[in-house]
Amino acid sequence: MNPPMVTFTTPTTNPPVDAVRRYELLDLVGEGRNGEVYKAVDLKLTRLFAIKIIPFHNKESGFPSDVMRKIALMAELEHNNVIxxxxxxxxxxxxxxxxxxMEYGESNLSxxxxxHAKRGIPPExxxxFLLQILQGLKHCHSRKVMHRxxxxxxxxxxxNEVIKLSGFGSSDAFDVPNLQNNHNVGILRYRAPEMLLALPYTNLVDIWAVGCVFAELVASKPLFDGTSNPAVMMSIGSIFGVPTPADLKGASSYFDNKLGLYEPKNVEPRISLARLVPNLSRKGLDLLQKMLCINPCRRITAANALRHPFFKDLHAERARTP
Structure with a gap:
């Protein structure tokens, strides 16, 4: 795939509309890691786009290397379920x-x-939505990119309710677990246990996050909560029990030293995951448990998740569609 095309326009004193009146910024729709994102209309093609404004703080050094790297990563991700x-x-x-x-998405899952909080999202x-998320994530991981x-x-x-993964400002290339990985990326309640414990991690942190999103789609509220790493770990422990040293190195001492609640005899979960997602089918619950596996080495991959029996009916329906 060719790298994204770079075009240059003459500066103007009116940022919302460029010198050749190509784009007009309409609304601020989000703030990313490196800049603000706007809904914009292409005045030439009369269609909507999302435009991320990235100001550089040092004009002498030119294009920041981290911005170039993020753009290069995104340029490799050409898939229907990726922005x-x-x-x-x-x-x-x-x-x-x-x-x-970039492509513009009319809404987001949040x-x-x-x-749909009052009536709930239909299980199908x-x-x-989960199928499409996993399809996009499988593509990202096949290109050695973890979203984070x-x-x-x-x-x-x-x-048309097509899922598009976005927000790649925290993404990074991966190969093997790295002690230098940044653990302070993403929103706390979607961070995998190995990130919360500052352990080496792989792209499987994305699978944990997708499990959290799936549970939220089913229950209409976040599965975990907390405003600090210890608080979120305690929320995770309240459902799955305290991780054993075999699952996560140093987890027991973390609970003992930071939370003061590690007891070897009390490692059983206190709240049933099934009770938190009562509308989820047996197969759906099985897949959710495999995505929210405390031990990252046993956590299901995106490719294997797509082959889970939970999606059998959707695959069969697509096979019948001409």
């Missing part, structure tokens, strides 16, 4: 900076969950 970059352009109206012109709809910030707000939804 696509159309162009990377010099930022008009500023002395230095760039803008990413908003969708809130809108949640299943279809999967959450409902970063999972976009088009007008």
């Amino acid at each position: 696509r970059i159309h162009t990377v352009e010099r930022l008009p109206g500023y002395s230095y900076g760039c803008r990413l012109v 908003r969708y969950i809130v809108e 709809k949640a299943k279809l 910030n999967l959450r409902p707000a970063n999972i976009l939804l088009t007008a």
Whole structure:
């Protein structure tokens, strides 16, 4: 695949519309790791895009290396369930900076969950969303990219209810577990236990996050809660019990030293996962448990999750569709 095209426009004193009136910024729709994201209309093609404004803080050094790396990672991810970059352009109206012109998603799963909180999301709809999330994630992992910030707000939804993974500002390339991995990325309640414990981690942290999102789709509320690493670990322990040293090195001492609640005889979960997602089928619960496996070495992969019997009916339906 060719790298994203870079075009340059003449700076203007009016940032919302460039010099050739190509894009007009409409609404601020989010704030990413490196800049703000706007809903914008392409005045030439009369269609909507999402534009991320990335100002550079040091014009002497040119394109920041971390921005270049993130753009290069995203450029490799051409898939129907992953947000696509159309162009990377010099930022008009500023002395230095760039803008990413990307696909626009009309909504996201965070908003969708809130809108359907009272009546709940139909199980088959949640299943279809999960299938698409895993398809996009499988593609990311096949390209050696881990997202590291999967959450409902970063999972976009088009007008036709097609899932688009977005929010790649925290993404990184992966190969093997790395002690230097950043553990302070993503939202706390979606972080895998190995990240919370500052242990080496792999792309399977994304599977944990998807499990959290799936449970939220089914239950209409987050599965875990807390405003600190210990608080979230305690929330996880209240469902799955205290991780054993065989599952996560140092977990027992973490609970003992930081939370003061480690007791070898009390490692059984106090709250049943099935009780927290009562509308989930037996097969769906089995898949959720495999995604939320405390031991990352036994956690299911995106490719294997897509082959789980939970999706058998959807695969059969697609096979029948001409």
